[in-house]
Amino acid sequence: MLRRGDSDPETLSVSVQVLTLSLRRSNHCSLVRSMAPASCALCQNAKAILKRPKTGQQICKDCFFYVFETEVHHTILESSLFKPGDRVAIGASGGKDSTVLAYVMKTLNDRYNYALELFLLSIDEGITGYRDDSLETVKRNQQQYDMPLKILSYDELYGWTMDAIVSQIGKKNNCTFCGVFRRQALDRGAATLNVDHIVTGHNADDIAETVLMNIMRGDIARLGRCTMICTQGEDTIKRSKPFKYAYEKEIVMYAYFKKLDYFSTECIYSPDAYRGHARAFLKDLEAARPSAIIDIIHSGEAFEVREEVKATQKAQQTCIRCGYMSSNELCKACTLLEGLERGMANSVITDRARKKINALGPAPDSLRTIPHYRSPLPVVSVEAPSHS
Amino acid sequence: MSSCGNPQSTDADELMPRRLKFGRSRVCVRCRENPGNIVIRHAVYCRDCFSPLVTMKFRKALQPAINASAGTSKRPRLKAEGNLLMAFSGGLGSSVLLDIIHSTYFSGQPPVDEDGNPVGGKKHPRNASVWPSASVCYVEVCSAFPGMRDRTEEVRGAVEQYPSFEFVPLRVEDAFDKSWWEQVGGAPSAFQLSVDLGIGNLSLASASSTPPDLTPVESMRTYLASLPTPTAVSSAIQNLVRMLTLHAARSRGASHLLLGTSLTSLSIGLISSISQGGGYATREELQEEWTPSGFGSTETSRPISIVRPLRDVTMKECAAYAWWNDIKIVGRDKSARAIQGIANLTKDFIVGLEKDYPSTVSTIARTCAKLAPKDAPNGNCILCQRPVQHGIQEWKSRISIRSYADAKLALAAHTHPSSQCDPPAQPLDPMPSLTPRLCYSCHTTLTSRSSRGLKTTGHLPAPLPVWSKQSGQSEMRDAIADYLLDG
Numbered sequence: 001m002l003r004r005g006d007s008d009p010e011t012l013s014v015s016v017q018v019l020t021l022s023l024r025r026s027n028h029c030s031l032v033r034s035m036a037p038a039s040c041a042l043c044q045n046a047k048a049i050l051k052r053p054k055t056g057q058q059i060c061k062d063c064f065f066y067v068f069e070t071e072v073h074h075t076i077l078e079s080s081l082f083k084p085g086d087r088v089a090i091g092a093s094g095g096k097d098s099t100v101l102a103y104v105m106k107t108l109n110d111r112y113n114y115a116l117e118l119f120l121l122s123i124d125e126g127i128t129g130y131r132d133d134s135l136e137t138v139k140r141n142q143q144q145y146d147m148p149l150k151i152l153s154y155d156e157l158y159g160w161t162m163d164a165i166v167s168q169i170g171k172k173n174n175c176t177f178c179g180v181f182r183r184q185a186l187d188r189g190a191a192t193l194n195v196d197h198i199v200t201g202h203n204a205d206d207i208a209e210t211v212l213m214n215i216m217r218g219d220i221a222r223l224g225r226c227t228m229i230c231t232q233g234e235d236t237i238k239r240s241k242p243f244k245y246a247y248e249k250e251i252v253m254y255a256y257f258k259k260l261d262y263f264s265t266e267c268i269y270s271p272d273a274y275r276g277h278a279r280a281f282l283k284d285l286e287a288a289r290p291s292a293i294i295d296i297i298h299s300g301e302a303f304e305v306r307e308e309v310k311a312t313q314k315a316q317q318t319c320i321r322c323g324y325m326s327s328n329e330l331c332k333a334c335t336l337l338e339g340l341e342r343g344m345a346n347s348v349i350t351d352r353a354r355k356k357i358n359a360l361g362p363a364p365d366s367l368r369t370i371p372h373y374r375s376p377l378p379v380v381s382v383e384a385p386s387h388s
Numbered sequence: 389m390s391s392c393g394n395p396q397s398t399d400a401d402e403l404m405p406r407r408l409k410f411g412r413s414r415v416c417v418r419c420r421e422n423p424g425n426i427v428i429r430h431a432v433y434c435r436d437c438f439s440p441l442v443t444m445k446f447r448k449a450l451q452p453a454i455n456a457s458a459g460t461s462k463r464p465r466l467k468a469e470g471n472l473l474m475a476f477s478g479g480l481g482s483s484v485l486l487d488i489i490h491s492t493y494f495s496g497q498p499p500v501d502e503d504g505n506p507v508g509g510k511k512h513p514r515n516a517s518v519w520p521s522a523s524v525c526y527v528e529v530c531s532a533f534p535g536m537r538d539r540t541e542e543v544r545g546a547v548e549q550y551p552s553f554e555f556v557p558l559r560v561e562d563a564f565d566k567s568w569w570e571q572v573g574g575a576p577s578a579f580q581l582s583v584d585l586g587i588g589n590l591s592l593a594s595a596s597s598t599p600p601d602l603t604p605v606e607s608m609r610t611y612l613a614s615l616p617t618p619t620a621v622s623s624a625i626q627n628l629v630r631m632l633t634l635h636a637a638r639s640r641g642a643s644h645l646l647l648g649t650s651l652t653s654l655s656i657g658l659i660s661s662i663s664q665g666g667g668y669a670t671r672e673e674l675q676e677e678w679t680p681s682g683f684g685s686t687e688t689s690r691p692i693s694i695v696r697p698l699r700d701v702t703m704k705e706c707a708a709y710a711w712w713n714d715i716k717i718v719g720r721d722k723s724a725r726a727i728q729g730i731a732n733l734t735k736d737f738i739v740g741l742e743k744d745y746p747s748t749v750s751t752i753a754r755t756c757a758k759l760a761p762k763d764a765p766n767g768n769c770i771l772c773q774r775p776v777q778h779g780i781q782e783w784k785s786r787i788s789i790r791s792y793a794d795a796k797l798a799l800a801a802h803t804h805p806s807s808q809c810d811p812p813a814q815p816l817d818p819m820p821s822l823t824p825r826l827c828y829s830c831h832t833t834l835t836s837r838s839s840r841g842l843k844t845t846g847h848l849p850a851p852l853p854v855w856s857k858q859s860g861q862s863e864m865r866d867a868i869a870d871y872l873l874d875g
Contacts, residue, residue, distance in 0.1 A: 042789075043792070055790055056837040056838075057790065070789060071786075071787060071789060074787070075786075211662070212659070212663075214755075215658075215662070215752055215755050216741075216752055216755075217751060218751040218752075218755045219755075223759075277737075277741060281733070284733050284737070285730055285734075288618070288733055288838075289617050289619045289620075289729075289836055290836075291836040291837075292730060294788065295663060295665035295828075295832055295836075298667065298783065299661075299662040299665055299668070300662075300667060301667070302761060302777055303761055303762060305759060306758055306759065306760045307760075309758040
């Protein structure tokens with residue numbers, strides 16, 4: 001865990017090692033260690049102490065904070081993401097992206113008078129040794145940023161924890177379950193908070209990787225929407241990515257220099273081989289030319305799915321079982337849950353396998369299902385930060 | 389076998405069979421007689437059926453692009469509007485391309501009468517070739533790489549196997565050679581257009597700061613040396629070769645330029661282009677029609693279709709075709725492969741991925757074929773002649789702040805956390821900039837730096853290829869007229 005909130009020398013030493021590893025893993029952008037101290041390329045006054053991964057400029061710490069925050073502000077303004085009085089939930093996992101997002105959203109909200117009501121929304125997937133620890137970080141963030149926090153668990157919503165799912169299906173494909181369940185859980189959690197908007201910490205690296213992944217696996221529907229900053233289904237809450245143009249390395253830098261408190265362990269169940277290939281490739285591209293990440297996003301924004309292809313795509317409908325948006329009669333979450341409940345979880349990953357399970361007959365009446373989704377629900381009371 | 393969940397069964401037929409690398413049988417899926425010799429994505433083909441399969445895919449990709457108007461006929465007689473030019477690199481794909489074009493369209497002899505003349509006369513439509521003439525263009529790039537061997541004569545030898553094809557050798561430095569430019573019909577010009585790549589806004593260099601007369605090789609090397617990354621060098625060379633080939637096609641009155649890009653190379657090119665910001669030109673990467681402008685006669689200004697007839701044939705299929713048809717492959721020098729740029733990284737990645745996920749290359753090509761550019765273009769790029777998207781610079785300055793001179797930032801400057809960081813005054817740049825005339829990819833090629841910092845090349849202005857003068861000559865000449873000391 002990376003904690004820079006205190007001044008314990010041992011913790012500080014570990015933190016510096018973690019940051020150095022994070023920043024130097026693939027290339028040389030990082031803290032400036034040149035022989036002669038250069039002046040900041042932006043303000044020309046202060047001494048440059050870091051090289052910006054995104055632009056390669058050597059700049060001072062204050063200018064780094066300023067340009068990082070201002071670029072996020074530009075992203076928010078350009079897309080008119082919010083209007084005054086909006087209730088906004090920040091998807092908080094305790095990791096670096098969501099922690100920095102919560103901090104920056106609070107900073108910009110105060111600096112530019114967005115007049116937003118901010119909440120933290122966390123999903124507890126039920127992964128012992130990972131999520132329980134990271135949620136402790138989120139609880140500290142709740143105190144530090146003085147925001148209400150709502151935690152919704154898979155166990156509460158689906159009757160299954162990820163630990164239980166992995167014990168049934170193994171590690172292969174478990175990310176499919178986790179991803180599908182989390183998307184719906186975030187919407188349901190947001191509905192209980194009665195918010196207008198969910199913001200997530202997806203960064204530029206995530207988006208560039210998704211553009212490449214969607215091209216390589218031919219997912220034309222997702223390719224068309226993965227570079228959109230804001231997505232909204234007919235029946236779902238608006239969801240945005242204010243860090244769409246923020247490099248992962250800069251997020252780590254920001255957290256380090258601001259001494260933010262975040263949880264830095266990788267998920268213990270994440271062996272997604274194909275995505276791993278794409279991520280490694282992206283890191284190689286970034287090392288060859290740092291602008292590659294932003295160049296891929298630009299490419300993704302420059303094209304769209306041809307009209308005649310769009311016409312062949314499935315129209316969105318509502319799941320007959322839980323009422324959530326779906327491209328089939330049953331939404332993906334209900335399909336996966338049925339597979340788990342019937343002990344045939346591996347049979348519902350693909351459409352072809354789904355047909356096989358259908359051939360075995362209808363689902364039994366006693367099957368546990370996801371509660372019906374209604375959006376938005378009346379405001380509920382949430383755990384308020386205690387000022388101790 | 390209790391683990392299969394069917395403990396009662398002892399019948400071997402009821403057990404789940406292992407998935408084979410090939411389909412249901414080892415017999416050719418086409419003739420259903422001969423034993424298979426090659427497996428193409430789980431389908432088995434014998435040697436006899438394999439070559440017709442490749443040529444069928446080839447013709448299917450090429451022939452719809454040959455006739456400008458096929459009318460209502462389902463099988464129109466093939467007749468191109470102009471000549472044919474094939475780009476040849478000496479590699480696998482272009483060698484297969486030459487062989488198939490020759491055997492399909494140029495080797496057949498029309499039936500002859502008693503005197504040995506074609507029945508119906510030489511000009512009878514039945515006896516006419518699809519293209520009146522065919523040329524093979526090879527661009528030698530050895531001047532761009534120190535120590536690389538000149539292979540023009542080897543390539544000439546390979547092309548001479550096909551007597552119907554005329555050999556057109558070019559050199560990459562021709563892109564900076566005024567005499568070559570005039571030879572291919574370009575307008576003569578006295579001034580050299582150069583750009584200062586050391587400055588962020590790509591100012592055009594004035595006559596006084598332009599380097600003295602350089603030979604074409606020196607100009608090309610100055611241009612390549614001033615580029616900021618290995619990726620940019622590799623991309624610039626690729627673009628020079630592409631543009632030289634296009635102008636060669638134009639000057640020879642070609643209506644079709646054929647490239648030997650296999651499905652694997654096409655997918656690599658698509659991912660590489662997207663990774664360099666070329667998403668707006670994805671359609672052009674697949675199939676392109678180039679209309680030259682500013683050239684006198686109609687014959688040398690007609691649109692040229694750039695077709696990749698091997699776009700449905702994988703590299704593995706090309707290799708098998710070349711092996712079984714005894715096609716001589718000259719091969720390509722390894723020096724170009726040594727550049728650790730995005731193009732070569734992409735090649736390594738896709739070729740590696742294809743082993744574990746064999747359908748990836750075809751998925752990439754099929755997915756990209758479903759895409760279209762979002763907005764109408766804003767003219768053509770001065771360097772690559774591909775469409776330019778609107779608002780590129782606004783987009784770049786919004787997402788990456790590189791100076792405090794931006795008006796939006798000036799407005800927000802009062803909120804700057806550090807009192808020491810006042811926006812510094814930016815010096816006014818009097819020279820016009822190349823930036824508005826570049827597409828996103830070319831602008832990134834010229835400006836995007838490596839993580840290792842800016843290359844120091846002494847800030848000599850970099851000469852631009854000869855066609856960039858043609859593209860923007862009048863506007864640019866007007867813009868810099870005051871700074872030119874001579875004609």
